[in-house]
Amino acid sequence: MSDTATQGPLLIIGGNEDKEGQRAILRAFIELSGGGADARIAIMTVATRHPDAAAERYLTAFGRLGVQHIYPVHIIHPEDADSTGVHNLLEWATGVFFTGGSQYRLVSLFGGARACDLMRRRWRSEGLVIGGTSAGAAAAPQRMIVQAETHISPHRGLVEVEDGLGLIPDVLIESHFAQRGRLGRLLSALAEHPEMLGLGLDENTALLVRGDEFRVMGSGAVTVIDPRTATHSNYTTIADHQPLALCGLTFHTLPAGYGFNLTARMPLLPMSSQ
Amino acid sequence: MSDTATQGPLLIIGGNEDKEGQRAILRAFIELSGGGADARIAIMTVATRHPDAAAERYLTAFGRLGVQHIYPVHIIHPEDADSTGVHNLLEWATGVFFTGGSQYRLVSLFGGARACDLMRRRWRSEGLVIGGTSAGAAAAPQRMIVQAETHISPHRGLVEVEDGLGLIPDVLIESHFAQRGRLGRLLSALAEHPEMLGLGLDENTALLVRGDEFRVMGSGAVTVIDPRTATHSNYTTIADHQPLALCGLTFHTLPAGYGFNLTARMPLLPMSSQ
Numbered sequence: 001m002s003d004t005a006t007q008g009p010l011l012i013i014g015g016n017e018d019k020e021g022q023r024a025i026l027r028a029f030i031e032l033s034g035g036g037a038d039a040r041i042a043i044m045t046v047a048t049r050h051p052d053a054a055a056e057r058y059l060t061a062f063g064r065l066g067v068q069h070i071y072p073v074h075i076i077h078p079e080d081a082d083s084t085g086v087h088n089l090l091e092w093a094t095g096v097f098f099t100g101g102s103q104y105r106l107v108s109l110f111g112g113a114r115a116c117d118l119m120r121r122r123w124r125s126e127g128l129v130i131g132g133t134s135a136g137a138a139a140a141p142q143r144m145i146v147q148a149e150t151h152i153s154p155h156r157g158l159v160e161v162e163d164g165l166g167l168i169p170d171v172l173i174e175s176h177f178a179q180r181g182r183l184g185r186l187l188s189a190l191a192e193h194p195e196m197l198g199l200g201l202d203e204n205t206a207l208l209v210r211g212d213e214f215r216v217m218g219s220g221a222v223t224v225i226d227p228r229t230a231t232h233s234n235y236t237t238i239a240d241h242q243p244l245a246l247c248g249l250t251f252h253t254l255p256a257g258y259g260f261n262l263t264a265r266m267p268l269l270p271m272s273s274q
Numbered sequence: 275m276s277d278t279a280t281q282g283p284l285l286i287i288g289g290n291e292d293k294e295g296q297r298a299i300l301r302a303f304i305e306l307s308g309g310g311a312d313a314r315i316a317i318m319t320v321a322t323r324h325p326d327a328a329a330e331r332y333l334t335a336f337g338r339l340g341v342q343h344i345y346p347v348h349i350i351h352p353e354d355a356d357s358t359g360v361h362n363l364l365e366w367a368t369g370v371f372f373t374g375g376s377q378y379r380l381v382s383l384f385g386g387a388r389a390c391d392l393m394r395r396r397w398r399s400e401g402l403v404i405g406g407t408s409a410g411a412a413a414a415p416q417r418m419i420v421q422a423e424t425h426i427s428p429h430r431g432l433v434e435v436e437d438g439l440g441l442i443p444d445v446l447i448e449s450h451f452a453q454r455g456r457l458g459r460l461l462s463a464l465a466e467h468p469e470m471l472g473l474g475l476d477e478n479t480a481l482l483v484r485g486d487e488f489r490v491m492g493s494g495a496v497t498v499i500d501p502r503t504a505t506h507s508n509y510t511t512i513a514d515h516q517p518l519a520l521c522g523l524t525f526h527t528l529p530a531g532y533g534f535n536l537t538a539r540m541p542l543l544p545m546s547s548q
Binding site for chain 2: 151152153154178179180181183184187202205219220221223225231232234242243244245246247248249250251252253254255256258267269
């Protein structure tokens with residue numbers, strides 16, 4: 001439904017992005033937002049219980065990369081989200097960046113606010129750039145996996161899937177994918193939602209989403225699991241806490257330069273012009 | 275080439291099998307080996323630098339399950355493997371069980387010995403049962419992944435693949451798969467050996483292999499990754515330490531009761547008679 005001529009890009013980061021070295025992902029966010037001199041960045045700390053530390057981390061990181069206009073936006077209580085200050089900053093920004101923490105907290109405090117509608121409207125029709133790392137990545141799609149066990153075999157009922165920010169349809173995103181052993185919980189969520197596409201983002205690895213395509217950036221890989229090709233699932237025949245069977249899923253691992261078409265569900269090879 | 279009428283079964287365990295509760299996997303090994311009163315079990319501690327502790331653990335576990343005839347077999351120096359004592363125990367046993375430790379150590383000390391030929395011959399033609407857990411599972415196939423980093427994105431050259439004990443062709447086995455975040459290293463090995471099938475065994479989860487089929491036992495899942503369907507790999511075009519791209523792999527997660535035909539590369543649904 002979205003008009004990709006006016007819709008802004010999304011930069012969805014698997015957590016722990018480089019803040020000291022080449023900093024390719026943070027640099028990309030700045031460039032997308034207008035460049036160091038012109039970018040106006042709002043740092044959304046709503047996901048974390050330690051908003052001052054999160055803000056400090058990104059004010060420093062973006063500041064060192066030459067960003068001149070940057071403000072933290074703290075939403076600690078539900079009523080904060082629709083304050084004039086928050087609305088003004090979301091009107092002002094060219095780029096909005098969500099830090100890590102808890103995706104459940106992020107969406108609980110912000111997802112239902114008029115400020116979130118404002119942000120989505122500016123993203124859809126004014127090219128606003130939205131970035132998110134860790135919990136800020138998990139929360140970006142229509143639906144999101146909320147906290148669940150890691151390093152575990154896929155089981156029915158292992159994860160809860162809740163509404164996210166609604167920026168990407170039909171995908172479930174895990175951050176810290178390789179580093180925190182989250183294959184089992186992504187598969188558990190896909191067994192319950194076999195129409196979704198599973199995306200596992202490693203740390204310091206990002207998706208740059210434009211319209212219905214993304215390209216991978218950073219040092220790790222994006223694991224793509226497509227359950228639409230499944231030949232068998234035991235999900236409807238077992239009780240909660242029972243181990244899942246899933247047969248015939250399609251699996252891709254995509255590093256920097258590779259991409260994916262979310263509509264066609266097809267990987268994209270690196271563009272020679274990149 | 276093997277005659278499955280005389281060839282023994284293999285019980286390949288992803289590590290940390292239950293030794294206190296239902297103990298379904300250890301019970302299965304005993305039953306396969308002739309039952310508590312008749313089984314003659316040799317505990318092969320060759321993989322570990324702490325053979326006395328490993329032997330004690332399994333002497334106790336099998337003893338509590340009623341096994342009456344059980345001996346530890348320690349191979350600490352290369353010359354130990356072909357001692358008369360080791361040969362006699364491998365002639366005597368109805369079941370040979372390899373403990374955990376290092377699969378590299380296991381194969382270095384035992385894989386080239388005449389004692390290993392003796393074991394394989396009795397397995398092929400006399401129905402000897404062979405079990406292995408953790409490193410003892412990884413070492414079972416023709417080829418094995420030796421120690422490598424975990425919790426990491428797939429990279430070229432991340433793992434070394436060496437000769438194993440030669441009991442299963444064309445598969446690579448990872449133990450502790452979910453618990454130790456080993457997806458990246460299994461994918462790294464498969465990128466280098468795309469003719470192989472990747473099997474990731476979770477803890478307290480086992481493959482019962484008979485001929486070219488296996489069935490899953492235990493509480494976790496076996497992850498099966500088949501690279502033969504791959505539509506793209508960047509393996510031959512990148513340098514060591516570069517991140518891998520693999521597209522179009524086939525992926526299954528199989529819990530207890532499910533199985534797999536290794537020749538047809540097809541999952542097997544639970545048998546109603548089980």
